[in-house]
Amino acid sequence: MDTVERIGGQKSSGLAELRRVSRKAHEAVDEAFSRFDLADRASYSAFLTAHAGALLTAETYLAKHASALPSWRSRSELLKDDLRQMGLGVPAARQDIFPEHDGLALGILYVLEGSRLGGRVLSARVAEGLPRAYLSAFHQKGEWPEFLAYLERSLNESDVVRCDAVTAGAVLTFDLFRNSAGSQA
Template identity: 70%
Template structure:
């Protein structure tokens, strides 16, 4: 699950703070998922299952906050289809993972949109013949910079409480992904 810094980070101090505050949680997720071999069908299935437990809940949560969020494209159905093509059950999702707050929703969306960047790298590691619709749901041209601009503006224009909610939403989302990766033993 990778995110990328750059010029947007320099313009938006809120983005720089979000990356700094969530870096440790982000690195823990990367470490937890690094053990999955995406060329091995069993390991790849475990990887997708761990993602499915979180993604469905996170997207359902984001749907309740859609009016206050930048436009985003869900991927849970793509992930379910990948699991079904592999003959795997779609796991139950975790319910009520996040407090109801537009700021928290922005933090959750930050992690999910950032994971599309990681998906671009990871999809190339999936063995030929295995489904990869979920990991191949990359950003369309310009989507990531537009999202970062909107998030940065939200952070820079928010009071301390709303900024904190974004930080906590991102950290909580990273923690859910890590927990579910570790659960797949």
């Protein structure tokens, strides 16, 4: 199996390459969500709705491809419960966002698992009395390093086509979250 040849003809870490290629998309998501004030009920409502528009779509895709992924814990129900507690509707998951391609799901999962890290910081910003189960669904001990090790192994053992699909999955997911944030007035 051909492994991915990296910058200057040398092999580099597949995970480092994934992070490098998806960095701008990641930064765009951070910027898009930075306008939400989680201590303000209306702004937090828009934040949760934006997350639901992306997360429910991404997790629906992952559920269809679970056999090709390491174990993961869905946060869809936690997010739906938070929305209901806020008196908000639950947006429907879209089915037309992600193409079918080997490796795409792993890139999607990378973004979703990484967002748990941000949830730890953001949950502290939510006003007292507002639901925060979704943002408080942190990694269990060892989950994040185990996932990163799996992802690194997978990328380093994959051919260029699969690595590109993983990267595409990550970038598409970041774009999905960014677009969903932009859809909230």
